[in-house]
Amino acid sequence: MPFEFQKTKISGVMIVKPRIFPDERGFFMETYKKSDFESAGICADFVQDNHSYSAFGVLRGIHFQKASHAQGKLVHAVEGSVWDVAVDLRPSSPTFKQWVGITLNSEEGTMLYLPPGCGHGFVVLSHTVHFLYKCTTEYAPQADGGIRWNDPDLAVAWPVDHPQVSEKDAALPFFSEVSL
Numbered sequence: 001m002p003f004e005f006q007k008t009k010i011s012g013v014m015i016v017k018p019r020i021f022p023d024e025r026g027f028f029m030e031t032y033k034k035s036d037f038e039s040a041g042i043c044a045d046f047v048q049d050n051h052s053y054s055a056f057g058v059l060r061g062i063h064f065q066k067a068s069h070a071q072g073k074l075v076h077a078v079e080g081s082v083w084d085v086a087v088d089l090r091p092s093s094p095t096f097k098q099w100v101g102i103t104l105n106s107e108e109g110t111m112l113y114l115p116p117g118c119g120h121g122f123v124v125l126s127h128t129v130h131f132l133y134k135c136t137t138e139y140a141p142q143a144d145g146g147i148r149w150n151d152p153d154l155a156v157a158w159p160v161d162h163p164q165v166s167e168k169d170a171a172l173p174f175f176s177e178v179s180l
């Protein structure tokens with residue numbers, strides 16, 4: 001099995017560790033295989049791939065798409081490292097409003113799968129990061145949602161004191177104001 005899957009405290013949020021095959025040329029790893037993911041309970045059909053590039057201290061998120069446009073995401077850093085957060089935004093979930101955070105770096109190739117219904121954000125830990133992710137639904141700006149990164153109810157323990165947040169993200173609503 002080229003992947004190791006690890007559950008987190010949030011239902012459906014899975015840590016995925018690919019098997020790396022190093023040799024004198026460099027390395028090879030599989031970063032997704034439908035049959036292995038389905039065997040681990042991740043039955044996701046990905047329809048869009050994204051790539052973002054950010055500098056140290058940049059914080060993107062906490063974002064989500066609403067209702068039928070809710071996105072499952074398989075995220076990883078292909079160069080550099082981030083501290084990545086999944087927030088459970090499913091009111092019926094026993095871990096509603098809870099979050100998990102994990103460092104994703106390109107050396108280990110560790111990935112995080114977030115099911116639809118989770119908010120997602122990350123802050124860059126390395127000088128720069130190339131961040132790639134697969135999504136289970138296409139971009140739907142009309143369904144865009146977000147929560148302020150430093151929402152006191154969520155109290156996400158970001159490991160960077162003064163992150164660089166875009167004007168748009170700095171103006172996102174607090175959890176108490178959000179319509180899910």
Ligand SMILES: Cc1cn([C@H]2C[C@H](O)[C@@H](COP(=O)(O)OP(=O)(O)O[C@H]3O[C@H](C)C(=O)[C@H](O)[C@H]3O)O2)c(=O)[nH]c1=O
Nearest residue numbers: 050052060061062063064073120121122138139140168
């Ligand atoms: C997300 C997205 C954006 N765009 C366009 C819209 C804007 O003109 C530009 C930048 O978008 P945005 O500022 O929303 O990019 P991020 O702040 O990286 O947003 C993402 O960051 C957090 C961490 C996520 O998990 C989401 O995938 C996504 O919300 O790309 C597209 O054309 N397609 C897309 O799928």
